[in-house]
Amino acid sequence: MTPDGRQLLAVIQRSLEELDVAIANIGRGAKQTRQSISLGTTPLVAANILPPAMREFRKLRPDVQIQLFDADLPTLIQMVESGKLDMSLGIFKAMPDVRRDPSFVSH
Numbered sequence: 001m002t003p004d005g006r007q008l009l010a011v012i013q014r015s016l017e018e019l020d021v022a023i024a025n026i027g028r029g030a031k032q033t034r035q036s037i038s039l040g041t042t043p044l045v046a047a048n049i050l051p052p053a054m055r056e057f058r059k060l061r062p063d064v065q066i067q068l069f070d071a072d073l074p075t076l077i078q079m080v081e082s083g084k085l086d087m088s089l090g091i092f093k094a095m096p097d098v099r100r101d102p103s104f105v106s107h
Contacts, residue, residue, distance in 0.1 A: 020056050027057060035065060037065075038067045038086045039067065039068050041070060041090055045070075045089055076090055
C-alpha cells in the first residue's frame with residue numbers, strides 16, 4: 001500500500017468508527033420510541049460502506065430493524081424533507097429544519 005493509500009485508509013477507518021457510534025446512538029433513541037430506523041443513501045455507499053457498519057450495529061442492537069433505501073441524491077433529499085427517512089448519508093446542501101452532520105471532513 002502506498003503512503004497515500006495508508007493515509008486514506010486511516011481517514012476511512014476513523015469515519016466508519018464515527019458512523020458506527022452515530023448509528024448506535026440513533027439506535028438507543030429508537031429503542032425508546034420504535035424498533036426501526038429508515039436510512040437512505042446513494043447506491044455506492046449502500047453497497048460498499050454501510051454493510052460493515054450495519055453488521056456492527058446489529059451486534060449492539062439486534063432488536064432494531066434498519067430499512068435501507070438507495071437512491072439518487074435528489075430523491076433522498078425529497079425523502080428527508082418529506083419525513084419518509086429518519087436520516088440519509090450523502091453530500092447534501094443546507095435544508096431548513098434538517099440537521100447536517102459531516103462524516104468526512106476535507107483538509
